[in-house]
Each structure stands twice: as C-alpha cells, then as structure tokens.
Amino acid sequence: MGCRDVHAATVLSFLCGIASVAGLFAGTLLPNWRKLRLITFNKNEKNLTVYTGLWVKCARYDGSSDCLMYDTTWYSSVDQLDLRVLQFALPLSILIAVGALLLCLIGMCNTAFRSSVPNIKLAKCLVNSAGCHLVAGLLFFLAGTVSLSPSIWVFFYNVHLNRKFEPVFTFDYAVYVTIASAGGLFMTSLLLFVWYCACKALPSPFWQPLYSHPPSVHTYSQPYSSRSRLSAIEIDIPVVSHTT
Secondary structure, three states, X not given: OOOOOOOHHHHHHHHHHHHHHHHHHHHHHOOOOEEEEEOOOOOOOOOEEEEEOOOOEEEEEOOOOOOOEEEOOHHHOOOOHHHHHHHHHHHHHHHHHHHHHHHHHHHHHHHXXXXXXXXXXXXXXXXXHHHXXXXXXXXXXXXXXXXXXXXXXXXXXXXXXXXXOOOOEEEOHHHHHHHHHHHHHXXXXXXXXXXXXXXXXXXXXXXXXXXXXXXHHHOOOOOOOHHHHHOOOOXXXXXXXXXX
C-alpha cells in the first residue's frame, strides 16, 4: 500500500470525522444534559422536569412536549461548573476537528489530482499528503480528548450535586451523544495513524517528499564512482609501493 493512493482507510476516516463533528455539534446544542425532576404529592398537580442544556433551560410537565418555561439566557448564568467547562470545551473541540477535516480533505485531493511527474520549480510548494493525514490524526486525537474529558466529568459532578442537595439530578442523553462522538474522533485518529504507518516506513520523516523524481533527474551520467556517491567523505587514495 502506497501513500500516493486514496485508500479506503482515508475515505472512511474522513466520513467518520464528519459524523463525529456532526454528533459534537448536536450534543452542544441539545438541551438534554441534565434533568432535575421535581415530584409533587398533590394529586391535582403534575410532576415537573427541568431539562438543562449548555445554552438553554426548559421545564415541562410530565406527559407534555411543550416547555412551560424556556430560558434562552441560561448560557450567561450557568451555575454548574461542569456545564460551564463544556461551554468552552465543545466549541473548541469542534473547531479543532473541523481543521483536521480540512487537512484530511487537502491531503486526499492532493493525492487524487496530483501529477505523477511534478514541476521541479514548484517542488517546494507541493503539499505532502502523508504529512496532512498525520497532522489531521493528531488534531482528531486532541479534539477527542478535549470533548471526552469534561463529558465524563458530568457523571461525577452529577453525583456531587445529589450529595450536596437531594437525589433529584440525573444526566440525559446529550452526554452519551457527546461521548460517542468523541469516540468517533479517536477512531478517526486511529484509522489515519494505521494508514500512515502501513503506507510509509517509520524511520522516514513525515515531511519527506512522496513523489517520484522525473527521469531526467536521476538518469543522467555520473562522472564519479558509485562508491563516492555513497559517502561524501570517502575518497579513493591510491597506494604506491616502492620496490628495493
């Protein structure tokens, strides 16, 4: 397998990255991070559930799909530390993942539409496909770490709230959506790393050019021996022997 070809691993990693970014975007906007269930013992009243998101808060009666109270200014008055951290972590993770997707796309397009014999005058301007995929894999890993850590913290902070107040707090499905999306980012990173290690020798630097030199570059006649080409400091010195 060569780095010059667009393989199924790179295409699959790109699609997986798109799905993961979409999941992170959905988890960021969903108002279902934490539920506060208020139970009443009055038979004439209905139980009330408050759904808390990163940006909005919604209160509903049991059996109703309409919000009795919809607070659109919740993002500026969040009093729960884990949600406040997620307000910064998830958008940052999305930006990093989008940058990784752009690098992935640049690498694939450069691989698919590049000429087999590039112009030597433009050699310094050539895009290294393997380098793009390698850096994209690192960015995907970073984005997954940034989004996964505070999402897992929600479980522990939920236990802290139940101990501090009453056991009325539960986490909602937006937590699972975000954790699954972070796992998708790690899978994308793993696919890119596996592709890179399989198509390129590990000792070689990732910035090494991937194209083949034109025939005119390496077929001209050499005025020196093959031994002198191997090392710049090896010089053949003739040995003169004197006979007596």
